[in-house]
Amino acid sequence: MSGMTGTKTKGAESRAGRGLRLLRSGAVHLAYLLGLPAALLALWWVLAARSTNFYYPTLDEILAAFAETWFSERIVDDVLPSLGRLAAGYLGAAVIGIGLGVLLGTRPRIRALLEPVLEFFRAVPPPVLIPVLMLVAGIGDTMKIVVIISGALWPVLLNTVEGVRAIDEVLSDTARCYGLTGTARLRRLVLPGASPQIVAGLRQALSISIILMVISEMFASSSGLGFTVVQFQRSFAIPEMWSGILLLGLLGFALSLLFALFESRVLGWYRGLRQSQRGEK
Amino acid sequence: MTGTKAAAPATEYSAGALAVRGVRKVYQGSGRTVEAVRDLTFTVGAGDLACIVGPSGAGKTTLLKCVAGLLAPTSGEVRLGDARVQGPPPGMAVVFQEYGRSLFPWMTVGANVELPLKQKKIGKAERAALVAQALDSVGLQDAPAAYPWQLSGGMQQRVAIARAIAYEPKVLLMDEPFAAVDAQTRAELEDLTRSLWRKLGMTVLFVTHDIDEAVYLGERVLVLSASPTVVMEDIDVDLPAEREQLTTRALPRFAELRAAVYGHVQRAKTFHSAAAAAGAGDRP
Known part of the structure; x- marks a missing residue:
């Protein structure tokens, strides 16, 4: 009798144990993810708690300002326009960068022709284009989107060129033997083959896009996150200004998490391949 | 080498026959030319x-x-059936030594075998049958959902062979x-x-x-x-x-x-x- 209950509890225990272990590993994971941010926030809270300096408000004030400032019509008036420009600029840079990169990667002559010009444009810091673009494209969304594209384009373009050029010769021969030409070659060989490098370029482009979104909104703008932060600073609404910076940080963090999700879906095969190669060596 | 185009036996013209005539290949390097192949002539019957x-x-x-x-050979020609080979001809499949580099690592085994068939515009049902048959004949009937890099070297080469025979080459x-x-x-x-x-x-x-x-x-x-x-x-x-x-x-x-x-x-x-x-x- 006691033996039977013994085996029963043992089975139940192992199942519960597995659940517990899973829960524990999840908790450890979460602790790693949020541990340091939580500690830093606590430190901030403690250090700023007794602050009487006008420019360094307490964290309580900032958080109160955060809720008040951003959970309002500003979501529609400022946050969404910013996100819209970011999306348009980022996607524009991705499409142009990948398209041009594939062309330059597959055609050495066009690459030789365009390389000096591209090197020049790459060397121009994009914010410096803002005054010029204001003359050409006005001060509307177009100008801001063009600024984002002009900065975020380069990592995508250069990585795509490298990725396309590095496609394995044997794989390329195989594709030719089996009649993969034109669009089929592009879809089945070139783009997936270059995808590890393309995704690396897209990751860099994302952070550049966020930076340029903010900067472009600081000039001659009437809406957006960059505009709002500058506006708060000029009107000495210091806790609100800090809350804007906090929001930008959170936004960047959320977008990079989303990107990591995208990357793990697109490049799952690549991680597996690399692991198996390392295992063999 | 130009004279080789003259009369060849009619039997050579059956579809799977391969004729290599006076093939010469010279690689032009910078200031250096290497004659890799001088003069190859042979036929392989269908x-x-x-x-x-x-x-x-x-x-x-x-x-x-x-x-x-x-x-492209520097001179001479390769003929498959009665057509001169000027690019990869349909009806020819190749299995390379480097199996690890000739299978698409972003596709499953099944998709690798199926891809050339899609290019041949073979219908979906027939494609599935050909893929299953080819994998079966190399002993990999259980592997279509695996990725090539999850398999051993010998199995990867089997996949490459399955892909080649599913293509039904001459x-x-x-x-x-x-x-x-x-x-x-x-x-x-x-x-x-x-x-x-x-x-x-x-x-x-x-x-x-x-x-x-x-x-x-x-x-x-x-x-x-x-x-x-x-x-x-x-x-x-x-x-x-x-x-x-x-x-x-x-x-x-x-x-x-x-x-x-x-x-x-x-x-x-x-x-x-x-x-x-x-x-x-x-x-x-």
Whole structure:
């Protein structure tokens, strides 16, 4: 009798144990993810708690300002326009960068022709284009989107060129033997083959896009996150200004998490391949 | 070399026949030209299985790429059936030595085998049947959902073979396909190749540096000279069609053929310098 209950509890225990272990590993994971941010926030809270300096408000004030400032019509008036420009600029840079990169990667002559010009444009810091673009494209969304594209384009373009050029010769021969030409070659060989490098370029482009979104909104703008932060600073609404910076940080963090999700879906095969190669060596 | 276009026997024009005529390939480097292949002329009849052996660096891969239409010969021509090969021809499949680099790592095994069939515009149901059949015939019926890099080297090469036969080629080119797998797997893959050839009846051109493999597999063995390459010897392999690793290799005739090919390959290494010494050729 006691033996039977013994085996029963043992089975139940192992199942519960597995659940517990899973829960524990999840908790450890979460602790790693949020541990340091939580500690830093606590430190901030403690250090700023007794602050009487006008420019360094307490964290309580900032958080109160955060809720008040951003959970309002500003979501529609400022946050969404910013996100819209970011999306348009980022996607524009991705499409142009990948398209041009594939062309330059597959055609050495066009690459030789365009390389000096591209090197020049790459060397121009994009914010410096803002005054010029204001003359050409006005001060509307177009100008801001063009600024984002002009900065975020380069990592995508250069990585795509490298990725396309590095496609394995044997794989390329195989594709030719089996009649993969034109669009089929592009879809089945070139783009997936270059995808590890393309995704690396897209990751860099994302952070550049966020930076340029903010900067472009600081000039001659009437809406957006960059505009709002500058506006708060000029009107000495210091806790609100800090809350804007906090929001930008959170936004960047959320977008990079989303990107990591995208990357793990697109490049799952690549991680597996690399692991198996390392295992063999 | 231009005269080779003249009358050829009519039997050569059947669909799977391969004719290599006066193929020469010179690589132009910066200030340096390398004559990899000098003058290759041979034919492989439809449904034949010919092995090409030669010392390492004999331009075997160059030859195979010319035959596959991946490389344009400097002069001469390759004909498949009655058409001149000017790019990869339909009806020709290639199995490369580097299995790890010839399968698409972002596709599953099934998708790898299916991809060329999609290009051939074969309907979905028929594609599925061909893929299943091909994987079954190489013993990988359980693997279609796996990724190539999850498989062992020998299994990856099986996938490449499955992809080639699912394509239903008239000609199958194999470029040292088993040079990078272990001996046990190699023997299995040799038997697989022969049984598939006998079952499907396509023309097979099998390039190898292994003399035993050439004699065991081939109905014919072509011995190439060292670079710049010419065909030195064309040997008929008169072993029984039914071959088996142990008994066939133990046959006295196998040993004779092996010794003959070995002798030719040894001679191939010094073919040009011997000819030069005799005053009949030019010094490399």
